Amino acid sequence: MKSAAFRNSFGKDSKRRKAAMHLIPNLFTTGNLFCGVYAILSVFKADYMAAAVAILVAMIFDVLDGKSARLTNSTSHFGLEYDSLSDVVSFGVAPGLLIYSWALSGLGTFGVAIMFAYVAMGAVRLARFNSTVTLSDGKYFMGLAIPAAAGVVASLVVFDHHAVQMGAEVKSIVVLILTLMLSFLMVSTIKYRSFKDLKFKGPQQITYLVWGILGLMMVAAWPQVMLFVVFSGYAMMGPVEKMFSLVVRVVGKKGAVKTELTSPEPKL
Numbered sequence: 001m002k003s004a005a006f007r008n009s010f011g012k013d014s015k016r017r018k019a020a021m022h023l024i025p026n027l028f029t030t031g032n033l034f035c036g037v038y039a040i041l042s043v044f045k046a047d048y049m050a051a052a053v054a055i056l057v058a059m060i061f062d063v064l065d066g067k068s069a070r071l072t073n074s075t076s077h078f079g080l081e082y083d084s085l086s087d088v089v090s091f092g093v094a095p096g097l098l099i100y101s102w103a104l105s106g107l108g109t110f111g112v113a114i115m116f117a118y119v120a121m122g123a124v125r126l127a128r129f130n131s132t133v134t135l136s137d138g139k140y141f142m143g144l145a146i147p148a149a150a151g152v153v154a155s156l157v158v159f160d161h162h163a164v165q166m167g168a169e170v171k172s173i174v175v176l177i178l179t180l181m182l183s184f185l186m187v188s189t190i191k192y193r194s195f196k197d198l199k200f201k202g203p204q205q206i207t208y209l210v211w212g213i214l215g216l217m218m219v220a221a222w223p224q225v226m227l228f229v230v231f232s233g234y235a236m237m238g239p240v241e242k243m244f245s246l247v248v249r250v251v252g253k254k255g256a257v258k259t260e261l262t263s264p265e266p267k268l
Contacts, residue, residue, distance in 0.1 A: 036090025091150035
């Protein structure tokens with residue numbers, strides 16, 4: 001009887017541990033959702049800096065959510081859906097309202113259409129990711145991830161507040177072009193590196209460590225500028241790599257054709 005009671009208690013403890021492991025990622029997701037709601041409320045108050053910072057903090061919760069789920073082996077269909085719904089709020093609706101109230105409200109209905117395009121393309125991006133997550137190799141994302149797009153928007157607000165301070169007309173044009181570009185990149189088939197295939201073992205470990213320290217130093221020294229540089233640089237990395245691969249392919253084909261034309265005919 002004692003052994004049976006011991007096994008039952010052990011089984012209950014195991015179930016409690018599993019429940020706690022599943023709870024941790026969902027708590028981070030809840031923090032992500034809270035930051036998104038706070039960003040929306042800040043936009044209503046015209047406190048754009050607070051909204052931008054809340055979106056950036058939501059990105060930290062989003063990263064912790066995925067990392068904790070993988071470390072504790074507690075990924076689930078519920079967690080995936082909850083995370084996506086939170087991302088729509090924090091990285092879709094909140095940045096959309098931010099760019100409209102901050103820069104596009106003077107364009108009237110056209111500004112509303114641009115803002116809606118960003119939110120809609122972000123939702124489509126998440127839906128496509130959820131439907132193809134089991135088929136992905138994990139090394140690349142197809143299309144710009146919606147948190148990265150939101151990071152560009154939020155860091156631009158911080159960058160403008162501390163460094164540039166664009167005029168109303170210039171701001172509306174810049175944000176209009178940027179929003180259309182981000183909307184296109186999110187639903188495009190351009191591949192973006194996920195950096196999940198980086199190996200922090202062997203001789204490359206020191207190289208990654210050095211680059212990581214340098215990057216952190218630059219961000220810590222001038223975060224108002226470097227955050228925008230990092231997010232916009234990542235957003236442009238996909239198209240740049242795509243164009244580079246196309247150029248290499250075209251040059252390779254031309255080189256192959258020249259080799260065939262200049263090669264001597266075989267003698268009989």
